[in-house]
Amino acid sequence: MTGRSGRSAQWLIAVSLSAVLAFALFGRYLTDQDPLATVARPWTPPNADQLLGTDALGRDVLSRIFWGGATLTAVALVAAAASTAVGVACGLWAGWSGRRIEVGVSAGADLLLAVPAVLVGLVLAVAVPMPVAVVAATVVAGSPLTARVVADLSADCRHATYIDVARMRGDSVPSILGQEVLPSHTAAITTDYGLRVIVALQLVSTINALGLGTSPPHPDWASMITENYSGIGLNAAATVAPAVALAALATVVAIASTTLGSARLRGVSA
Template sequence: MFPTLRRSLPLPRGAVAVAAVVLLLVPLGRFTAPNATDQQVAPPWTPPGGSAVLGTDALGRDVLSRVLAGGTQLLFVSLTAAATAVICGTVLGLAAGWCGGRTARAVHRLCDLLLAVPALLIALVLAVALPGSTAVIVASLLSGAPLTARVVAAQSAHLHDSGHVRAAVERGERTASVLVREVLPALRGLVAADSGLRLVTALQIASALAVLGLGPQPPEPDWALMLSENLPGVALNPMGLLAPAIPLAGCCWALAAAAHSLTHRTEVAV
C-alpha cells in the first residue's frame, strides 16, 4: 500500500499543494455558483443539459450550484474539530511525555478509556442532544485527542533527554518555555502529519451524521446531505449523487495524501 502511494506521489510537496488548493477553493465555491442554492431552475430530476449543467435535484434546484456551495460548512466544521483535537491532544501528550510518572499513567489510562468507544458511536449519541456541528467537534475531540496524545507523549519523552532540551533546562528556563521553544518545534512535522489524519476523521464523522440526517438540515447545501437527498432519483439524474460524492472523496484523498506525505518527510528527516 505505502510503496504504491509513494510512486503516485513522488514529491511530498505535491500532495500538500493539492490539499492546500482544496482548502482554498472549497470556501470560495459558493461565490461562483451560477444560481441560488434554493432556487428552482427546472423540473425535478432533470438530466444534465441546458441551464442546469449537472441537472437538478428532487426539488428542481441546480445541482452544480449546490455542489459549489456544499463544502463550506462541512469543511469549516471539520477544520474546527480537527484543530480542537490536535491542540488538546498535543497538550496532553506534552504533559505526559515531559512529566512522566503518575501524569503519564493518568493520561494513558484516559486515552485507553476514550479509545475503547468507537468515534461514530460517540457522535451518534452526542447528536441526539447537541447540534450536529457541536457533536462532530466533541466526537472528534474525544476520539482524536487520545491518538494525538499518545504519539506526542512518546516523542516528547524521547526529546526530554536530548542535548538542546537539557541545555535549555540547565540555563534555568521555565518548563513552559522549554516545551514551547525547544520541544514543540521539534514535533512540528509529527503534529502536522497527525493534523491531516484528524481532519480526515472529522470529515468522515461530519459526513456520516449529515447522511443520517443528524447534521445540516434542508434546504442547506451540503455534500453529505445531498447524497441522501438525491439517492431516490439516481436513475433519473445520476449526477445528483455523483456530483457531491466526487468532491467529498477528493477532499478525503487530498488530506490523507498530504498527511502521508508529511509523515514520510518526518521519517526521512529523522
Template sequence: MLATVAATAVLAIVLGGEALAGRDPIRTVAAPWAAPGPGLPLGADALGRDILARVLAGGRDLALVSLAAAGSACALGVAGGLWAGWSRSRAARAAVALSDLLLVLPLLLVAMLAVVVLPGPPAVIAGTVLGGAPLTLRVVADATAQARHAGYVEAALSRGERGLSVLFREVLPAHAGLIGADLGQRMVLAVQLTAALNVLGFGPPPPAPDWAAMLRENLPGAGLNPAALLAPAAALALLAGAVAGLSHVLAGRS
C-alpha cells in the first residue's frame, strides 16, 4: 500500500511538476554552476538557471511520450497475441515467427533509424512498438494458446458462445495481471529509450527543460555543481522505479 502511494505521488509530481516549480525554468537567475544556497536548493546549471525548477518542469513531456509509446506497444502486442494464440492459421504462425525475428534487432539501432524520418516523440513510439510489441505478442500468444484448452474456455464454448466472445469476455480478463506487468515493462523501456534519444539531441529543443537534455548540458560542470547531473539522473530513476512498482501492483491484484 505504501509503495503504491509513493509511486502514485511520484507520477503526480512528474506530470504536474511545472506548476510546483515556482520559477520560470528557462530564466537565468544566478551565475553558471552556482552552488546550492538560499533560493536555489540545487544550485544553477550551465546557463545559471534554477536546477530545481528545471527538474520539476522537465519530466512531463518525457512521461507522456513514454506512456503513449508503452500503451501503443502493449495494445498492439496484446491484440496480436490474442489473435495468434487463438488462431491456428498459417498467418498466425507467421506473425509469431516475425515477432521472434524483430526481437533480435537492437532497440536503440531501430530507434536511431526511426529518427532519420520521424521527429523525436514519434520515433520513440515507433522504436518502442518495434522493440516491445513483439515480446508482448509472443508472451500473450503463448498464454492464449494455453487458455484455449482451459476448462472455463471449453465450458463457454460448449454453451454455444462464439469464439470471439469467449476470447474477449473470458480469456482477455484472465490475462489482466500479465498485461499490467507487461505495460509497466514497456513503460520502463520507453522511458529509457526517450532518455537515450534526448541525450543524443533528438528531444525538445533548447531551452525547454528535459531531464535527459540536462544530463548532456551539465556534464562539463559536474565538478562545479554535481547536483546539475545528480538531480535529473535521480528523477529518471524515480520515474522508472515508480512505473515498475505500479506494474507489480497491477500484476499482483489481477
C-alpha cells in the first residue's frame, strides 16, 4: 500500500480498531436493557423483541453482548502493556550492555518460555484475582519474546552514527536509550503489543470460561460461550454471538497492530 490508498487503508484500520475497542469497553452505555433481567423463557430464538434471543436463564443475549466485553478487554490491554513494558526495558538493557548480558537475557527468556502461560494463569487465578493472574501470565509468556526482539534491534543500532553523535553531546545512557534508541523501535513494539493483547485475550477468556474469572451472573463474552453451549440447538445465537465478538476483537487488533506497525516502519525508513 502506497500513497493515498495506503493512507486511506491505515485510517480505515485505525477507525475500525477504535470502534471495536470502544464497543468492547463502553458498549454497556448503548443499551438500557438490564443484562441480568429475565425477559423471556430460556433459549428463546431471535425475534423482534430479543434480536439475539435469550440465554439459559432467559436473559437478553444482545444486552449481555453489549456488557460482556469491558472487563476482558480492559484486562487484556493492561496485561499486554505490562508485558511489553517489561520486555522493552529488559531488551534495551540487554542490547545496550553487550553480548554477555544479551546472552544471559536470552537464556532467561528461554526458561520463561518453557513455562506454559495458561498453566501459570490458571494456578494464579485460584489464589489471586483474575486481572492479577492474567497480567502475571502474560508477562511470563510475552515479555521474553519482546525482550529478544528489542535486544537484537538495540544491539544493531548501538554503534550507529546518531548514537555516536548523542555520546559526543554528552547525553546520559538513559537519555540515549529513551530519546534515540527507543523511538527507532516503535514499529516493532507496536506490532509486538498487538500480539501481547491477543495472548492476554486468550488467557483471560480461558480463565473466565473455566469459571475462575468474572463471577456469574455478570456478563462476559467468554463465560457466555460455556454457559450457553448446551442450548446451541435451541438458540445458537447465544453461543455464536459472544464467540464472534471475541474473534472480531482479536482479528481487528492483530490486523491493526501489524498494519500500523508496518506504516511506522515505512515512515522511519523514509
